[in-house]
Amino acid sequence: MLEKDGDCITVLISPYSRSIIKPDYKLITQRNDFLLNSTPPYVLTCAKNYLYWIPFLEKLKESGGRKRKFIQFSLSGEPILCPGLIDNVYYDLSLPELRSYIAECHYWISVDNFFQHLANEVGKPGVVIFTKSKPSLFGHPQNLNLYLGKARKFQFDLWASEPIDLDSQPDPDLALQLVSIFEDTHIFCRKLSF
Amino acid sequence: MPEIITNSQIQAVYSRILLTKSLVKNPEFLLEIITPDFCSEFLLEVAKKFSQLSVGDFLNSRIVKVSRLLIPAKGNDIGKKKISLFLCTSIEQVATLAKSYQRLETEFGFYKFFFVAPFSSDIKEPIAIPLPGIRAQKTFINSEGNIRDFPWEETNDLQQIICIEYLCLKKEESLMPQLAENREHVTCVIPTKDRYSCLSMVLVSLVNQLRVPNRIAIIDSSESPLDLPSIADFGGIFSLASSKRCEILVGHPSKKGSKFDSIIQALDLVEDLCWFLSDDHIVAPDALGFLLEHFQEDSSLGAISPSILLPRDGLIYEFISRNILKTFSIFPSVQFGERFIPSPYLLTGNEYLMSSYVCRKPDMDYVKEFSCYDLRFSPDFLTWFHVLFTNSLFLSGLSLHVDTRARVTNLAYPVGGMRGISNDQLQEQMVALLSIIDERFGVKILPPRICLTPGGVGDNILFKSALGDILAANPDKTIIISPTFPEVFSDLLTNENDPTCGQYLGRDIFFVSSKELSRMSPSGDNPYAFCWSVNWPHDRPFSDSFRAMYCSQPQQVPSSNSSNTSMMPATTANNESLCQKEEDRTERINNGDFANVGKGWRLHHSSN
Numbered sequence: 001m002l003e004k005d006g007d008c009i010t011v012l013i014s015p016y017s018r019s020i021i022k023p024d025y026k027l028i029t030q031r032n033d034f035l036l037n038s039t040p041p042y043v044l045t046c047a048k049n050y051l052y053w054i055p056f057l058e059k060l061k062e063s064g065g066r067k068r069k070f071i072q073f074s075l076s077g078e079p080i081l082c083p084g085l086i087d088n089v090y091y092d093l094s095l096p097e098l099r100s101y102i103a104e105c106h107y108w109i110s111v112d113n114f115f116q117h118l119a120n121e122v123g124k125p126g127v128v129i130f131t132k133s134k135p136s137l138f139g140h141p142q143n144l145n146l147y148l149g150k151a152r153k154f155q156f157d158l159w160a161s162e163p164i165d166l167d168s169q170p171d172p173d174l175a176l177q178l179v180s181i182f183e184d185t186h187i188f189c190r191k192l193s194f
Numbered sequence: 195m196p197e198i199i200t201n202s203q204i205q206a207v208y209s210r211i212l213l214t215k216s217l218v219k220n221p222e223f224l225l226e227i228i229t230p231d232f233c234s235e236f237l238l239e240v241a242k243k244f245s246q247l248s249v250g251d252f253l254n255s256r257i258v259k260v261s262r263l264l265i266p267a268k269g270n271d272i273g274k275k276k277i278s279l280f281l282c283t284s285i286e287q288v289a290t291l292a293k294s295y296q297r298l299e300t301e302f303g304f305y306k307f308f309f310v311a312p313f314s315s316d317i318k319e320p321i322a323i324p325l326p327g328i329r330a331q332k333t334f335i336n337s338e339g340n341i342r343d344f345p346w347e348e349t350n351d352l353q354q355i356i357c358i359e360y361l362c363l364k365k366e367e368s369l370m371p372q373l374a375e376n377r378e379h380v381t382c383v384i385p386t387k388d389r390y391s392c393l394s395m396v397l398v399s400l401v402n403q404l405r406v407p408n409r410i411a412i413i414d415s416s417e418s419p420l421d422l423p424s425i426a427d428f429g430g431i432f433s434l435a436s437s438k439r440c441e442i443l444v445g446h447p448s449k450k451g452s453k454f455d456s457i458i459q460a461l462d463l464v465e466d467l468c469w470f471l472s473d474d475h476i477v478a479p480d481a482l483g484f485l486l487e488h489f490q491e492d493s494s495l496g497a498i499s500p501s502i503l504l505p506r507d508g509l510i511y512e513f514i515s516r517n518i519l520k521t522f523s524i525f526p527s528v529q530f531g532e533r534f535i536p537s538p539y540l541l542t543g544n545e546y547l548m549s550s551y552v553c554r555k556p557d558m559d560y561v562k563e564f565s566c567y568d569l570r571f572s573p574d575f576l577t578w579f580h581v582l583f584t585n586s587l588f589l590s591g592l593s594l595h596v597d598t599r600a601r602v603t604n605l606a607y608p609v610g611g612m613r614g615i616s617n618d619q620l621q622e623q624m625v626a627l628l629s630i631i632d633e634r635f636g637v638k639i640l641p642p643r644i645c646l647t648p649g650g651v652g653d654n655i656l657f658k659s660a661l662g663d664i665l666a667a668n669p670d671k672t673i674i675i676s677p678t679f680p681e682v683f684s685d686l687l688t689n690e691n692d693p694t695c696g697q698y699l700g701r702d703i704f705f706v707s708s709k710e711l712s713r714m715s716p717s718g719d720n721p722y723a724f725c726w727s728v729n730w731p732h733d734r735p736f737s738d739s740f741r742a743m744y745c746s747q748p749q750q751v752p753s754s755n756s757s758n759t760s761m762m763p764a765t766t767a768n769n770e771s772l773c774q775k776e777e778d779r780t781e782r783i784n785n786g787d788f789a790n791v792g793k794g795w796r797l798h799h800s801s802n
Contacts, residue, residue, distance in 0.1 A: 095651075095681050095682060095684070096684070113652060114650060118651075118655055121655055121658070136733045136734075136735075137733075137734070137736045138735075156725045156726050156730070
């Protein structure tokens, strides 16, 4: 099971299954570069996935002087988000196995997929990156739900044909700030003063 | 004079063997291997080699089906018979089989492959088939399964190959499961009507059981019954049964076509154990042996049923193998769908059994109490006899089990048979009758609350999070869940080998496959569609939609045209109809109907 290392925060990562970008870091570190590039060499088939996994995780990896261990959960055949950032990858785990990992991690980060519901069942709070779906509908209040307010109008349609909307994707820097606060409150139990 | 067999005929038969070898693992095909009793040890090894399966798997995987009754009357070494296969005693029989093959294949509609080889129990040396080839010294197997060298034509046909392979197999230990000796007297009761061709196959499968039943009671309700012993085919069966100390009795009920009467008449013939069987059920050779094991082990056992398979797909017959009475008044829950087929062995509890099961004689006296229903419902009522009987055993604290190792193929023969008439009125009567019985035992049949969990894993998890509220809001309902991801609910199962029954917050819940439920469930029971239809507010959690759907009244219940089977009551319309039935049932009780129901019902067990 997961290591409970006081110097290392164990973070589970759950991208959207069957819709993971290819880890071409250079093209997506700069948002403008991405916009200028008409044929990005990666695949993003679901609008609920997070476009900036790689820059976000890179910034998060050792931010605030804290070391983090990233463990990615995916289905077989899916790429590792970024081999340099992800410490471990598990494929095709069963639900009991996933529950076990969730129970032992410090926290987790996912998009709006099954993972947040499973974590809710376990009772472990985490971070959910919402893009086109609404956290008020599909989220859980104990989590940090990152959401830019760009949800689509019809929330109960299929998501497969929904086009990817860059405006709905939370900026990695913003995400980093909020996740740091989440860590302070949930992992280190620090009192915040605004 | 025996007919002259030609090489082409022999080759035709052997080609069937070769085909069998390639097809034996294909579940679409039945394997038919027949042998006389004198060389069963040998053919057991051959069969094992043939199928490349373990003997246990081989016996479990296919049903021996016999079409022609050319079985020799001779039989020695009774008790040593390990498997029921047919082997021709002469080349003439090979010819007969070859000629009848085409007709039988057409008649029964499936593929059949005969395993035939010219051995004889009457002569000291085996008969060699004079096929052209190179003369060589080859190995033979005599009628006792011993091996010796004998000059033979080198033909490289399958028989010779088998002989050679058998030499290797002889070095191995016996792979046959050793069944404990069961001294209890077993009577097999078969009500039948106008199904003689089918009945002959059933009988052969019975007398070729590893543990042969002591008595077979055939209750023939045909309008113009035949004198079975005088018919050539049946004569062979009777002789074979006699050689195995199995008594076959044929009776004719006073009420023809009444399965209930047939059973009642046959009860007097039962001594220790009674095995009910339909006249189109072909039994695997080891079925009875497996079933009897449980009576030796479990004194609280009320009845045990084999798995009942459909011939084509090998799936357990959904409605017969197992049902749950709590959902019975509306529809059966499917226990073993395609994805739920138990492997390799499941002994599971039930609330009633149907069609084929073994029970004890003392409990059969109990059955006679049902005779009060005969005038009222016979013959239409009779398909429910087993339901009533076994359910009463269950409610009396006796266990009902299905042993999936014991297998019976239901040929669902389209002609003849004892058939009930299905119509709404009779089904309502039966539902009312069952309700009365359950009331006597303090059991309340709960109408179902069907919960669909479509979508992905997350939707299933969300539904599960709402399950507690759904249960609390439906205290008088049986919760039936059809999940798209059953794994989400795996921690709720009460038995890890049984993916259909679970428990949550002290309540029983049941799972059915989405495929099965789609045949009888409402179409619009989808949370996304529900949210669409009610314009679900976006500030309210989606998971609450499950609560809104399943915690409020009334639920849309399956429509009555949703492919209900004939044995299922047509009480699927709506809650109003259920209420109406309740009123009707109360009225019947008040009017004195079913006054004799349950009178004097008392189980007395010899083992208790």
